[in-house]
Amino acid sequence: MTEPKAVSVVIGEELPLIREALAHLCRVQNGCEVLAKCGDGASAYEAIQTLKPDIALLELALPELITLEIVRRLRTGLSHTRVLIMSLRRDRKTVLEALRCGAAGYILKSGPPEQLTDALRQVDRGGIYVSPMLEVGKMLSTNQKPNNDPMDSLSAREHQVFILLIEGVRAKEIANRLQLSPKTVDTYRASLMRKLDIHDVASLVRFAIHRDLAPQG
Numbered sequence: 001m002t003e004p005k006a007v008s009v010v011i012g013e014e015l016p017l018i019r020e021a022l023a024h025l026c027r028v029q030n031g032c033e034v035l036a037k038c039g040d041g042a043s044a045y046e047a048i049q050t051l052k053p054d055i056a057l058l059e060l061a062l063p064e065l066i067t068l069e070i071v072r073r074l075r076t077g078l079s080h081t082r083v084l085i086m087s088l089r090r091d092r093k094t095v096l097e098a099l100r101c102g103a104a105g106y107i108l109k110s111g112p113p114e115q116l117t118d119a120l121r122q123v124d125r126g127g128i129y130v131s132p133m134l135e136v137g138k139m140l141s142t143n144q145k146p147n148n149d150p151m152d153s154l155s156a157r158e159h160q161v162f163i164l165l166i167e168g169v170r171a172k173e174i175a176n177r178l179q180l181s182p183k184t185v186d187t188y189r190a191s192l193m194r195k196l197d198i199h200d201v202a203s204l205v206r207f208a209i210h211r212d213l214a215p216q217g
Contacts, residue, residue, distance in 0.1 A: 006033040007124045010051060012044030012058040012067070013037075013086070018109075022057060022086075025113055030120050041065030041177065045073065048081050055123055060087035060098070061167060066177040068101045068160060075102040082123050089163075090134055091213050093151045097159050105129035150196050151211075158192040161185060165201055166208040 009032045013019040019037050026032040032055075036047035041062035048056050048070070056074075058067045071083050082104035087094070090108060098106050104123045107115055108131045115131055122129040154162060157178070164174045171189070175182045198204050208214040 006031055007055060007120060008033045008035050008051070008053040009120075010034075010036045010044060010047045010053040010056045010081075011038065012041065012056065012062050012070075014039055014059060014061075014063055022116075025116055026057070026120070029113065030117055032120065039063075041067060041070055045070045048074065048079070052079070053081055055104075055120060056081050056083045057120075058083055058085055060085050060089060060094070061163065062177075063173075064177060065179070066160060066164070068098065068103075068156075069177070069179060071098075071102045084119055084123050084129070089213070091151075091211070093154070093159060094163070094213075095130065095134055097156055099128070099130070101156065106134070107131045108133055151213075153195045154192055155188075158188050158195070161188040162192050162204070162208075165189065166205050166214055 007030070009026050011019060011022050011026070011034060013022055016039065019039065023034045023037050026034050035051040035053050038044035038047055042064040044056065044058060044062060045065055058070065060067050067085060074081055074083065083102070084105040084107065085098050085103045086107055086109050088109050095106050105119050105128060107119050107129070111131050111133055119129040160178060161174060164177065169177070171182055171185055175185045178185065193199060193204065196204070196207065198207055205214065
């Protein structure tokens with residue numbers, strides 16, 4: 001009897017130690033075939049296009065090309081590769097934007113290794129996986145009363161610029177990661193600050209820390 005084909009995976013993670021640990025977990029614990037291990041978004045996207053893996057396991061905030069732009073390109077190009085996003089971010093806006101963009105799953109880096117196993121299995125079967133720690137049911141509930149959260153008023157692009165700004169990424173690099181012109185990034189930055197009623201980056205970072213939206217450890 002022929003053994004089932006191993007799930008093929010491309011990994012995108014900036015930190016080498018975590019990248020190697022993920023590759024080990026994918027191979028040893030989950031029996032996956034790791035086709036490539038990439039440290040930035042541009043090389044991850046190229047590897048996905050060339051190798052056509054079943055799953056791309058990508059850190060949310062990859063340098064050079066942001067992960068949500070990779071997801072958008074794959075969806076536009078009708079790629080069969082499904083993207084499983086990893087992040088420390090657990091706020092409602094970030095998780096929902098990732099899913100709306102077309103990601104097949106969202107797991108927390110702070111979660112146990114077993115969740116990666118569950119996520120790979122679910123995504124490979126064509127399902128959507130979100131870490132149980134995120135209580136996605138509450139996030140998606142249509143019964144919640146509107147709370148007039150200004151974060152909900154941000155467009156997908158404005159939210160991406162917001163994430164990169166509070167991580168300390170400069171405007172020119174933001175433009176590179178989002179594949180936009182610096183002038184367009186400035187427009188998005190001005191728009192999101194107007195919506196949040198914030199007028200400088202330092203205040204934006206304080207807002208993010210207060211709302212528990214800033215990067216964690």
